[in-house]
Amino acid sequence: MGKHASVLAFYITICCIAFVISKIIIAVLIYRRWKRKHLVFEHGFSGGKMVLFRAPVMQSLKSDVFLKKTLKLSNKDIIGSGGYGTVYKLTINETMAFAVKRLNRGSADRDRGFERELEAMGDIKHRNIVTLHGYYTAPHYNLLIYELVANGSLDGVLYGRSMTNKRLDWPSRYKIALGAARGISYLHHDCIPHIIHRDIKSSNILLDQNMEARVSDFGLATLMEPDKTHVSTLVAGTFGYLAPEYFDTGRATAKGDVYSFGVVLLELLTGKKPTDEAFVEEGTKLVTWVKGVVQDKREEYVLDSSLGCCPGDEINNAFSIALMCLEPEASKRPTMAEVVKMLEQIRSDKVIDT
Known part of the structure; x- marks a missing residue:
């Protein structure tokens, strides 16, 4: 009996030592991999x-x-x-x-x-x-x-504060909207853990030398584990872009980013800031103003006058996508992957750079 006990104790000791050594080896390998990347x-x-x-x-x-x-x-x-x-x-x-x-x-x-x-x-x-x-x-x-991104931020170019003096026609704005949507979709769906940006706005969408959109500023980004739908955090973000439920719950969700993207899409279509002085004076906001006009089928009334002549069907479809993103109820909003597909379909009969 004593012999069996000592043999058992020996095997347990060997197993414990092997376990510890394996953990040390794994830690060393992980550290070396980290050092190769940093x-x-x-x-x-x-x-x-x-x-x-x-x-x-x-x-x-x-x-x-x-x-x-x-x-x-x-x-x-x-x-x-x-x-x-x-x-x-x-x-x-x-x-x-x-x-x-x-x-x-x-x-x-x-x-x-x-x-x-x-x-x-x-x-x-x-x-x-x-x-x-x-x-x-x-x-x-x-x-x-x-x-360092060559052409600065979207809001700088859109509102004339950029040194580049570039004019954004409809094809350029469409390209920017689609690029930004693809970037946010990548954060939401293809990164593990998934990433919620939490501060999507026109000043955080930068434009490179080819006027391609580049999503920036992850100072507020919140990592989300794949099995979680939200992360509870202190309310942070930018007024005019935040989803309505965020003020009530303080929960950062992917659908909150979708709402913020909808506001950016409205900026591209109307050329107006969500905090434009005219809205403040009238006691309204960009989203409410556009919703009222679109419901009356008068999209041309809110369209940025500097766009000039552009395809009416594409503009109307873009307004429709923006309003889907801006649904008051988060569950009714599309995912960013769905937004990308809808934006691609706007010009499906034309060449889209993939």
């Missing part, structure tokens, strides 16, 4: 840590030069600002520059979540999503390092 630099003076995701564009950079230039950013480098951070232009040399967004730090728990979100963002490679090249964490602030 470059990590510590800065003793500032107490900060910079993490750069390995990519072809980053291979020619000297880590110390990149870090020093990042820490020397000043007010003269500011290219934009908003409620959640300031954006700087980081110039490395004559041919290379990045956009750096500075965010104030939150609690320790929130910062752990912040790094987890950014690790997921570093894996995202999509033609309609701005590439995140890395981040920097310091005791009092965080920096997000993005690619």
Whole structure:
């Protein structure tokens, strides 16, 4: 009996040791894989840590030069600002520059979540999503390092604040709407865990050198596990773009992003901001104004006058898609994958760049 007990104890010990060793090996392999994908630099003076995701564009950079230039950013480098951070232009040399967004730090728990979100963002490679090249964490602030997109934001071009002076005709606006929809759909349906953006608006849709839409600014992004339909968070976002249920529940959902996209689509069609002064004076808002006019079949009345002559059937279909996205009841809104399909069908008889 004693012999059997000692043999059993021996086997249990061996199994425990094997289990521990296997866990150590797995941890080492995961760490090595992480190291292959990241470059990590510590800065003793500032107490900060910079993490750069390995990519072809980053291979020619000297880590110390990149870090020093990042820490020397000043007010003269500011290219934009908003409620959640300031954006700087980081110039490395004559041919290379990045956009750096500075965010104030939150609690320790929130910062752990912040790094987890950014690790997921570093894996995202999509033609309609701005590439995140890395981040920097310091005791009092965080920096997000993005690619610099040539033509700035959609709202800057749409409302004449851009330096490019580009005019957006209907084919350009359609292309932007479809590109933005594809980018958001990718976040919702193809990323694991799924990602809710939470701050879809025209200033967070950037335009590259080909006027392709690139979804940007994940400072508010919330990761969603595949088996969850919502994430409860503090109410955050931008007035005029938030879904009505968000104010009541504080729940960030994919359908909330759909609503925000519907507002952006209305901006592209009407050329008006959701917080336009005219709406404030009349005690209404962009969504309510457009709904009333569309119900009366007078879409041409709200259409941006600078569009000139454009296909009426395409415009009417675009208005219909926008209003589906803006359904007051979240369950009645389409998914972003469905929105992409509907937008593609608008011009199915024409060439669509896929």
